[in-house]
Each structure stands twice: as structure tokens, then as C-alpha cells.
Amino acid sequence: MKQRNDPDINIQLRKQPFFQFLKVSLTDTVLSVAGDSEFMLGFGKRDVPENVRKAGLSKWYDNLSEKDQVKLKRYADKADPSSASAFVMSVIYQAIEDHNYRFVASVYDSLEGVKLSEIERFDINDAAILGFYNAEEYDRCLELCDIGLDMLRKKEIFDHVMAKGTPDIPIPNDINCRNYKLNIVVGIHFDYDEGDKLLLQFQDMGLITAEDVEYRRNGIKTFRLQRTFDNIFNVKEKE
Structure with missing residues (x-):
């Protein structure tokens, strides 16, 4: 039986997100060692965690608030x-995983000066979307979704994401900028027409199949009808 390519696009508020560790290829990695030069010379703060120093992020760590340093x-x-x-x-x-969503947002906002490749920035941006969404910072979450979708128009990044697919499911399920853009537009803002437009946009970008566009459109219709029915029921209850 042919397996449906069923991207993980939910149209209702989801408080327990699906997530998994993403593998970052060493060929895509930009190593930053300048941040640890002060330790090579014997200077700098001594309480910087060892793994922070190994990752070349000592200066970044020093610029974090004391509260975020403790959390880190x-x-x-x-x-x-x-x-x-x-x-x-x-x-x-x-x-x-620890439900520390505000800290995720804080870490993301602290990375402006950190040397990263475009692919690395995409991966971090896509991961941080889960934090902003679950922190209910929906406007910021949409900003990150738009950043990710814009980056996916670059062939290098698109190919990087599609490489995570499988023969049975060539388009990966966990493209957060796609999934959570639709989650918020339909499940939070209840903008069903915009949701339909997004599905066509995703299809044009190669982020969803034509078959799944119809499947998701039907899902939006069902969700819309259910919400309309619930609203009518609630009004009658109040009366």
C-alpha cells in the first residue's frame, strides 16, 4: 500500500510539539575559535562551562544575562x-524538552553576533520556532516562520532540508517554518482563506504535494465547520 506523504501540519493549537535532534553536517559547520582566545592566554572568566569554551562561544556566554547563564x-x-x-x-x-520555552527565545535573540553559516542559521531558526510557539509568542513565531520560508527559496538550503526526506516520504515532516505558519494562521488566527493560500504557496515552493494540498484543505474545512458548530452550541448554552 502506498504510504501517504503526510507533513506534520496541524491546524489546531498544539502544546506538546514534535521534535527531534537534527544532525548538523561538519561540512556545513563554521568553527568559531576566536571566542576562546582569551582562555588560551589565561585570561577571561573562569566559570565559563567547558563545553561552551570548546564550542568557541565564550564571548557569547559572557554577553548573556546572569539569569540566562545560570539556565544555560x-x-x-x-x-x-x-x-x-x-x-x-x-x-x-x-x-x-524541559518546557523552558522563554529561554529558547532568549538564546535565539542572543545569537546575532555569532558566526554561523546560512544553513546553520536556518536550522537554529527552525528549531527555535518551537520555543516561540509554545511560549505563545505568536507574532515572533510568525517572524521566524517567514525568515525560514524566505531562506528555503535558496537552493542550497532547500536541498539541505529535502536531504532529510526518505524514499517513502520525500518531503520531510518536520519543517517547522511551514508547519507552524499554518498552525498560527488557521489554528490561532482562524484565517481559513489565508490558510488555503499558504497551502498553494507551499506547493509552489515544493514543500507539499498537490495531493496533500487537497487533504489539508479538507482538514481546514472540517476545522472551520467544527468551530462554527461549537460557537453556535456555546451561544445556545448561554441563552
Whole structure:
């Protein structure tokens, strides 16, 4: 039986997101060692976690608030120190698993000066979407979704994402900028017409199949009818 390519696009508010660790290819990684030069010379703060120093993120760590430094230490020992991006990604996913969504947002906002490749920035942006969504910062979440969708128009990044597909499911399920854009537009803002437009946009971008466009459109119709019915029922209850 042919397996449906069923992207994980939910149209209702989902408080327990699906997530998984993403593998960051070493060929895509930009190693940043300049941040640890002060330690090579014997200067700088001595309380910087070891994995932060290994990842070349000492200066970034110094610029965090004391509150965020304390929170980071909760995850630093288990974080991947092989590169700056690998460290940040693993911290973000640990924080999401810990329901520490505000910290995810804080980490994301602190990365402007960190040296990262475009692919690494896309992966971090896509991971952080889960934090903003579950923190109910929907406007910021939409900003990150739009950033990710714009980046996906670049062939290098599109190919990077599609490489995570399988023969049975060539378009990956966990493209957060696609999934959560639709989640918010339909499930939070209840803009059903815009949801239909988004599905066509995703199809044009190669992020969803024509078959799935129809499947999701029917899902939006069902959700819309159910919400209309619920509203009528609630009005009658009040009367």
C-alpha cells in the first residue's frame, strides 16, 4: 500500500510539539575559535562551562544575562561542543524538552553576533520556532516562520532540508517554518482563506504535494465547520 506523504501540519493549537535532534553536517559547520582566545592566554572568566569554551562561544556566554547563564549551565554539560551551531541546537532542544520555552527565545535573540553559516542559521531558526510557539509568542513565531520560508527559496538550503526526506516520504515532516505558519494562521488566527493560500504557496515552493494540498484543505474545512458548530452550541448554552 502506498504510504501517504503526510507533513506534520496541524491546524489546531498544539502544546506538546514534535521534535527531534537534527544532525548538523561538519561540512556545513563554521568553527568559531576566536571566542576562546582569551582562555588560551589565561585570561577571561573562569566559570565559563567547558563545553561552551570548546564550542568557541565564550564571548557569547559572557554577553548573556546572569539569569540566562545560570539556565544555560543546566544544559551545557549534555550539549554538543563540536561547533557553535551544534552546541546551540542541542541546548535549544534540551530546553524545549524541559518546557523552558522563554529561554529558547532568549538564546535565539542572543545569537546575532555569532558566526554561523546560512544553513546553520536556518536550522537554529527552525528549531527555535518551537520555543516561540509554545511560549505563545505568536507574532515572533510568525517572524521566524517567514525568515525560514524566505531562506528555503535558496537552493542550497532547500536541498539541505529535502536531504532529510526518505524514499517513502520525500518531503520531510518536520519543517517547522511551514508547519507552524499554518498552525498560527488557521489554528490561532482562524484565517481559513489565508490558510488555503499558504497551502498553494507551499506547493509552489515544493514543500507539499498537490495531493496533500487537497487533504489539508479538507482538514481546514472540517476545522472551520467544527468551530462554527461549537460557537453556535456555546451561544445556545448561554441563552
